[in-house]
Amino acid sequence: MLRLSKKTEYALIALKDIALNSRIQLMTAREISENHQVPRDLLAKILQTLTHHSIIRSVQGAKGGYILNKPVEEITLLGLIEILDGPAGLMECSLPEPVNCTYLDTCSIRCQLALLNQKILAMLQGITLRHFLRNELKAVLG
Amino acid sequence: MLRLSKKTEYALIALKDIALNSRIQLMTAREISENHQVPRDLLAKILQTLTHHSIIRSVQGAKGGYILNKPVEEITLLGLIEILDGPAGLMECSLPEPVNCTYLDTCSIRCQLALLNQKILAMLQGITLRHFLRNELKAVLG
DNA sequence: TTTTTATACGACTAAATATGTCTTATTTCA
DNA sequence: TGAAATAAGACATATTTAGTCGTATAAAAA
Numbered sequence: 537m538l539r540l541s542k543k544t545e546y547a548l549i550a551l552k553d554i555a556l557n558s559r560i561q562l563m564t565a566r567e568i569s570e571n572h573q574v575p576r577d578l579l580a581k582i583l584q585t586l587t588h589h590s591i592i593r594s595v596q597g598a599k600g601g602y603i604l605n606k607p608v609e610e611i612t613l614l615g616l617i618e619i620l621d622g623p624a625g626l627m628e629c630s631l632p633e634p635v636n637c638t639y640l641d642t643c644s645i646r647c648q649l650a651l652l653n654q655k656i657l658a659m660l661q662g663i664t665l666r667h668f669l670r671n672e673l674k675a676v677l678g
Numbered sequence: 679m680l681r682l683s684k685k686t687e688y689a690l691i692a693l694k695d696i697a698l699n700s701r702i703q704l705m706t707a708r709e710i711s712e713n714h715q716v717p718r719d720l721l722a723k724i725l726q727t728l729t730h731h732s733i734i735r736s737v738q739g740a741k742g743g744y745i746l747n748k749p750v751e752e753i754t755l756l757g758l759i760e761i762l763d764g765p766a767g768l769m770e771c772s773l774p775e776p777v778n779c780t781y782l783d784t785c786s787i788r789c790q791l792a793l794l795n796q797k798i799l800a801m802l803q804g805i806t807l808r809h810f811l812r813n814e815l816k817a818v819l820g
Numbered sequence: 821t822t823t824t825t826a827t828a829c830g831a832c833t834a835a836a837t838a839t840g841t842c843t844t845a846t847t848t849c850a
Numbered sequence: 851t852g853a854a855a856t857a858a859g860a861c862a863t864a865t866t867t868a869g870t871c872g873t874a875t876a877a878a879a880a
Contacts, residue, residue, distance in 0.1 A: 597877025598825040739848025
């Protein structure tokens, strides 16, 4: 399946919200969840994961919440996907780590697909939260 | 997950084999399966599906097998993905058919991701079996 | 000090999807 | 008639994804 995970979708939605409020106040998981009808507990876990990776910063306790912890142009779509879903790659054998592909030596498509893989990953890495905030994706994708 | 399905991988491998032999003889599922260590029954079903969609043509009975039924430049990667895995799209809401996305109206990323979706689908549609046969993917992807 | 509101964390469940197998029927050639 | 092939669909398994729940911890406010 060639699809973004819900985690990544929710992360993008949340980060956009957080970014738009970062200079004003902290955003809570509850607020984001209610703003966009996203499952709260799941969103909370996503935000925790993003916190671990220093994408955002969390403040605990009452009046707590989340705030951005990185410049928006340093938060890439590929980065989010890899943080939330693990290493990205069109095929097992195009992942950074070598894998147990039992037919590597008789595989006739690996090299060609590797090129496509590189192309797509590069595209995803070129897309940042900044582009989402400014609706600039069209320009980036040219 | 941003990954090609095994079905699509196996289909590409098989089509490449079939194409390379199309002027000489029919290829059987068994041969392809043994050439590349691909599960035979699964491959058989994939080839049947491709037959239904007129990508290949089947000949039943002993001495039977499969042969290409379309010019290699008309067999696109996107076409194969859609035949084998169903409609492709980065998100549910970017599929051709409208879907039950409960938060469409509060979704802040749909429009931007739709652009990315279009870009990727266009790329996949631009890649054909011909490119795989001639190792031309690098040129196509620019 | 207690209550409220928030994040942290991990276990757990449920649903969906992907992958692979098996059985039976049918077709064709030798 | 037997062997070798596709056709078709049911079945089984494994993996991944999505979502939930309970408990702990932290901080502010009552």
